[in-house]
Amino acid sequence: MEIVINNETKQVNYDSLQSLVTGILGEKTKGIAVAINDNIVPKTHWESTALKEKDNVLIIKATQGG
DSSP states (O other), rough: OOOEEEEEEEEEEBBBHHHHHHHHHHHHHHHHEEEETTOOGGGGGGGOOOOOTOOEEEEEEEOOOO
């Protein structure tokens, strides 16, 4: 399926948001925020959130600094 991840169109075979995030970042998901189509998805809902064709996914990683 084709989705947009951080403004880049990609072909993926992931069915859930959890599998997408894990596939991209591995198991290190602490400090990660995800939105689909401009709606923030709580981490507790990643596993049950299905991806759909043409979804726009934004993955943000918190960083330290000042």
